[in-house]
Amino acid sequence: MQENPKAVALISGGLDSMLAAKIMQQQGVHVEGINFYTGFCVEGHTHAIRKKDKAKPKRNNALWVAEQLGIKLHIIDIIEEYKRVVINPQHGYGANLNPCLDCKIFMVGKAREWIAENGFDFIVTGEVIGQRPMSQRKDTMPVIARESGADDRLLRPLCARNLPPTLPEREGWVDRDRLYDFSGRSRKPQIAMAKELGIEDYAQPAGGCCFLTDQNYSRKLTDLWQARGERDYELDDIMLLKIGRHIRPRPNFKMIIAREEGESRFLQGYKKSFIHMLPVSHRGPLVLIDGDPGEQDLLLAARLTARYSQGRDAEQVEVSIVREKNREQVSVTPFPAHEIPKEWLV
Amino acid sequence: METLDARHLLCPLPVIRVQDRIKTMQPGETLEVACTDPGTRHDIPAWCRIHGHRVISCWDENTEIVFRLEVGA
Ligand code: SF4
Numbered sequence: 001m002q003e004n005p006k007a008v009a010l011i012s013g014g015l016d017s018m019l020a021a022k023i024m025q026q027q028g029v030h031v032e033g034i035n036f037y038t039g040f041c042v043e044g045h046t047h048a049i050r051k052k053d054k055a056k057p058k059r060n061n062a063l064w065v066a067e068q069l070g071i072k073l074h075i076i077d078i079i080e081e082y083k084r085v086v087i088n089p090q091h092g093y094g095a096n097l098n099p100c101l102d103c104k105i106f107m108v109g110k111a112r113e114w115i116a117e118n119g120f121d122f123i124v125t126g127e128v129i130g131q132r133p134m135s136q137r138k139d140t141m142p143v144i145a146r147e148s149g150a151d152d153r154l155l156r157p158l159c160a161r162n163l164p165p166t167l168p169e170r171e172g173w174v175d176r177d178r179l180y181d182f183s184g185r186s187r188k189p190q191i192a193m194a195k196e197l198g199i200e201d202y203a204q205p206a207g208g209c210c211f212l213t214d215q216n217y218s219r220k221l222t223d224l225w226q227a228r229g230e231r232d233y234e235l236d237d238i239m240l241l242k243i244g245r246h247i248r249p250r251p252n253f254k255m256i257i258a259r260e261e262g263e264s265r266f267l268q269g270y271k272k273s274f275i276h277m278l279p280v281s282h283r284g285p286l287v288l289i290d291g292d293p294g295e296q297d298l299l300l301a302a303r304l305t306a307r308y309s310q311g312r313d314a315e316q317v318e319v320s321i322v323r324e325k326n327r328e329q330v331s332v333t334p335f336p337a338h339e340i341p342k343e344w345l346v
Numbered sequence: 347m348e349t350l351d352a353r354h355l356l357c358p359l360p361v362i363r364v365q366d367r368i369k370t371m372q373p374g375e376t377l378e379v380a381c382t383d384p385g386t387r388h389d390i391p392a393w394c395r396i397h398g399h400r401v402i403s404c405w406d407e408n409t410e411i412v413f414r415l416e417v418g419a
Contacts, residue, residue: 037358060358060385063392073396077362239356269354 013061016126108148253291284309
């Protein structure tokens, strides 16, 4: 065996994977990080879109962690391949549309391909037995190792001593006695370890690392699949689900209404591919129409657009409707706010 | 000098595009990247620091943020 074992660590940007990588570094392992971009990641995005968030300095936590640790970080675009994980997870979903177990299997599987291509010896994750209800259980952790094909080249330094010894431990590449035996939902041991290591500033993800754990987001994705009659999506679809107010007045079309200037500016980028509306007699939001609306539908959408403009109490609001290169202007009565049925709000 | 259009992409996609392009380039070569996501102001320099590439300059052009990068060894 070589003198310096090499490990790739799955870096999410949270504390656990940071600690796992750090423990390996302390044992003299050469560590590089890998981070997967699924399109659903909470990192980035909406911060950059909404104006109110602009003042806050924004950072990509995975990059930040890598810089703190002094390791390289490889960010991998898995948007296309990840679709089958979201659309048809073999192990089902968690509380919302989060396919955590399949997701972990997929990511560790990708890391396994990566170590084979790059001459690395094993994979490290920040998983802790019992920390998460779906993917981090005593009975699902071996499933991840097995189904990803990583088998005993997958080491979880934070809870390794509660699991059978892996290849890096058996071969003496790492010292099992200096690994940990964390378990359960408590975050105290990790926080204590961070303190000991002098790590003060780290991200604390609440529910999970992606939008699929979010109830509202999952509802919008379900609605999209229902309306299209198939479970599929493009990157633009899932980006658009993150922003704006979504209203579906009829099964055949949905409105995406910017809630503020930053969102309006972001939606501008999609104008070419959607029918869109903008109030012209009053200030108001840019609205994209997704689906296949008829003439009556467009008039209804224009009235709703007027409702969200500053002319909501006016008799008439002028709204421009743009279809490809065709622009027309209609004069409509704003839709009364109290008459918008709840079921329309996605 | 090579150029890369990363406009209308949200982070981390611009970083991924830069990373993938730089893989095909030689040390000392330069790459000019145009972005629109303000997050790139932070993420592209951070990624360059980690991997030993250099941000030669960064400037605003209307609504765009442009970086000129030099590939490290
Ligand atoms: S929260 Fe999202 S990214 Fe994290 S494991 Fe679950 S599905 Fe995967």
